[in-house]
Amino acid sequence: MEQMIPIAIFLFVLFLLLGSGVWVGLALMGVAYVGMELFTSRPAGDAMITKVWASSSSWTLTALPLFIWMGEILYRTRLSEDMFRGLAPWMRWLPGGLLHTNIAGCTIFAAVSGSSAATLTTVGKMSIPELRQRGYPEYMIIGTLAGAATLGLMIPPSLTLIVYGVSINESITKLFLAGVIPGLVLAGLFMTYIIGWHYLRPGERPKPEPSMSFARMIKDSRFLAPVMALVFIVIGSMYFGWATATEAAAVGVIGALALALVQRSLTRETFFASLRGATRTSAMIALILMGALFLSLSMGFTGLPRALAGWIDSMDLSPIVLIAALTVFYIILGMFLDGISSVVLTMAIVEPMIRQAGIDVIWFGVFVVVVVEMAQVTPPIGFNLFVLQGMTKHEISYIARTAIPMVGLMVLMVVILVIWPELATWLPDNVRQGPRG
Template structure:
């Protein structure tokens, strides 16, 4: 009974602060402060200072601003134009035509971005006008882009997986490996949806693209070489054991600067803009993580996570039933909070539950990302919906409606992960780093 009252107090303070438009990081610190003052004898100020410094000085966390900076640099290059030009010759003959460039482009750029918003901006600013000019249906252009952009959260390097790994003290490289196959399978599901629309959907189809010889297609593919080279250097260096996630991120920043310099898009102003953009985003995420670290300490002193885990265990839920409950929980939470906040806010309570249920924490990280991906395109706080609204000037309701099939495919991906967990665990379990 005490645990119920404690939980209610935590929730009341949290929603009161969030409802008062207090920043999420400060709200988490405020809840933790109240918990320390009411339920422990340890000085709250001393505990907060120690915990925040320890959480903010994590070496693993240094990968986060570097990957963000890499994405900011690439966003200011001509990479999106080159990527569309290199992909289009190979996508145009598939059923559904150039709509597949949305999926393939997001999949490739996700491998150097780590952010769904950056992926959406990068691919969308080129593909939307090109596809509109060719007569593709608006609802397919927007719907496929909304869904495919979420791949930036799963395909490494993923900012969400970095935050999750730091929260539970798990290997970032293993989590990155675990995201590869599920990310590719989800991209395949999106492409199958386009093919199904081509054969079963109603309405006119765009005029077929003119024929291109194999030689011409190969020649156009040269525009993909810089991006694929950067992907190979960043991701390959981690998987082959030559670099940690942080070292690979540093190499990625140098590679992105080199690409922008060669393209002629690197100037002092773009360099400063990318640095400031990365600083703002990194500071926001770090602030949330600091608050979450203090909240985890506060909850640990109260014994609330252990008590709630024990309560869930008393229900004798099977691992699959627990996953079903957590799926609904994170979908509801994701309707009102962004993905990173959802992760750091809940890990103190959810981690003991999944460990006690015998659920693999690497697998759970991928499951969590898929569910958070779904929340990115569901109203009222679907972040990708707002990004698309700013790009297309459509109503949120229209954009959300176009994304409904993609939401269904992401929920299908959750089922696939439950039925075949090896999809996420095989690669990190079998790749031996030197």
């Protein structure tokens, strides 16, 4: 196959650069530059400048740094302590007890963060000391937290969905709506796992929590009110068609700043620390996205994506078989690259394949996020594993073992999505969109 030579060259240069410690974004640009020089007559420098500018000046991409900043602001407030105080009264009566605060806390914070790492750090700071003090098994504390933190990639505002939408030029608002129901279903699977542990291993249950009056439960719920209001403003404004994703992000930042002011935790130091954190993360993701889009242009000139799509089409694979193959592919890729890099690196080749197979691109975005979530908790490059290691001082291997059941539940979620694709497509198809989607 004549396309094997470009493939071999692209892969060789990519792994050479990544293996030498070059930043992912610069490695992608390097691969693209080599491809342009070897396989096209167009000036590589001119093509790179044009593509990088076009990608970085996208209006849709404006939502990315805004959502990151919102999460950074909330991370530096008293939100984490307040969330536990508000959640604990309602979780304590469930089978599995306060372990459910890991799942519920990650679900709520994911809806105002968009980042798995920010979700993990915030909720972990809240729950790990409290659950240890109450005698819950260490492997359950860490395993459920590692898995539930990945909901930051699924539940809107998801940074991965923003990058996916920009990569394939699809509506960010539609993708956000598509992630809501699958995100809640996945959270439900995680909670079911905790309930199963409760009944299958009764000897590991801690002492029951002391009884609490309903009035006290209602009173403690006031600590959840601010963050729930922010969730409604951000997600609700998109759901009801009042705002696009970018506009909702701007409103979310204002809401987060107001919340921090009300809590009296917004100091000059906190404000500038959140700004620096958001700038660093946004710059990293933007560089990766620029490199990936330049690589897509370079590969397009070689005809490689079209050739691979045609090859897949000639094999006459059913959509289900193609999805199964892509699941394995992304799980393996996720062992070596972070989620956003995996998405942008592969879209130039994968997008023509899924369109050729008749797979809905909105549904596929949710599918990609689920399999990329697994990459967060699979060694050797599972980012959540490193974050948890820093927080708990456990070995990476131990943390990875505790997360194995959660990875299994994510695989089950892929199966559920294949059987019931409406979980991802119903909301985008039935909700009125904002003025620019």
